[in-house]
Amino acid sequence: MVHKKNWGKISFYLIASIIAMVILIPFFWMISTSLKERGALMTIPIQWIPDKVSFEAYQKLFKVFPFGRSILNSFYVAVMTTFITISSAAMAAYVFAKIEFKGREKIFALYLATMMIPGQVTMIPNFLVLKYMGLLNTFTGLMLPSLINAFGTFILRQNMMTIPNDYIEAAVIDGASHFTIFYKVILPLNKPILAALAIITFLGTWNSYLWPLIILSSKDKMTLPVGLSLLNGQYGSQYNLLMAGGLISIIPILIMFLFAQKYFEKGLSLGGIKG
């Protein structure tokens, strides 16, 4: 007789595997398609596994588009944006959490209020300002708006507030400056949340589409999503090419995810940050 517990176990693995399969089939299809020759794309019945494996799409991809360059651009922009966002937010959060001054709560409320403004309202004036500053099609222009991140500031402030003031007072008595306290006390104590925020900022920037689409116009400046969408516009039906590009754009973030799944999950559950 099968024990009741075993049934629970069996049905768990069965259902969980079916869902995993449904979720992974599109990825399987992407990989399979990227390894097909152009002639094998539109066959009836479809070829789940290519009859003949070919790297034609990958060769062509790097020929028709500076895709290697896009990968580097994406890395550069994601790393720098993460650094800018986190430093700017952490510094502000420290002031809002630990240094009292007149009008502090009002300024903080102003930060929070910006969370309500959809990016679509500010993107047109931001585009125009960057245009007049001559910063269109530059990474500086692309990254400048990430100086303000109300959500990150808010989360970090909440965490910093839980650090007892005694720690800070003790450090002040020892003659430590605010810089030292910030770097040696506050930041180390907030490492897990900083890591989680950094990871979702990196992820959001890596995957970001609308803003880079507006700002970046030359092929050698494009990040992966913008490059992919351009490719989609030019080779809309050459799916082996598009799937090869899509796969390449996913692999770096997938590798990061496999190494830091815990932090990804923590970061993602912080809230609905959208790329």
Next chain:
Amino acid sequence: MPFKRNGKRFIIILFLLPSLFGLIFFSLTPMVSSFFISLTDWDVISGSPKILGFSNYLNILQGEEFWRTLKNTLYFILLYIPLMLLTSLFVANLLNSKYKGITLYRAFYYIPVITSWVAGALIWKWVLSPQYGVINTILGYIGIVGPGWLYDEIWAMPGIVLASIWKDVGFFGLILLAGLQGINPTYYEAAEIDGANWWQKFRKITLPLLSPTIFFVIIISIINSFQLFPQVMIMTEGGPHGATQVMVERIYKYAFEYYKMGYASAFSWLLFIIIFIATLVQLKLQKSWVKYGT
């Protein structure tokens, strides 16, 4: 008072400077100027803006396009929200167990979440191909002739909904899972002693105690629904015959393809107002069904 290096005032100014700069120049000022731009006719290329007053707003509200995008978005929400809630609740409950290998399953479910929307939309455009896609092939195995999906006015939006569920179920499943794990297990133990079955436990314990999390998920996903963009741009470009045109896609096209900055800004303010109202309505409605612990 002179600034003392490392003095309190010096530190406050120095530490707030980067974010204040961003706040003022890339958030507050743009918000105000966006409103003023929305009162003008401005193509940026040929010179200075022409002041129109509110006629951009009137034109948008009197044209059929705005109402079509609203209708399309509501169609999306109507399909997406219930389906997304059901699937992510199911996934969250499934993952709320201690079986071996659970981390691996979680990893599988998150892969679409960490994938960019552009790559995801490209995959789904191909998956949904009427003749050569896997969905209609699988439907064919069980004798169903699949629809034209993205080429069909009625089925294009459901196609985008399917892609969106696939992309988001891991994310919302994760949020709901965190909510589930916050429920005190003694409630379930007490219910089991009273002989409650799983449905009664779900209905009487899980749902009420999870309702604040569900509410959060609904708020976030409705805001996101009004901001649909990459999936539409990549999969359909708003077609066929405008069946998947949505607000952000229109705003993008008006501003950056037709260079009608005033018209696009007015459109973006209408979007803001709609999101604002939708959120307010939900905050009001929550009182009737969200149970906050005391």
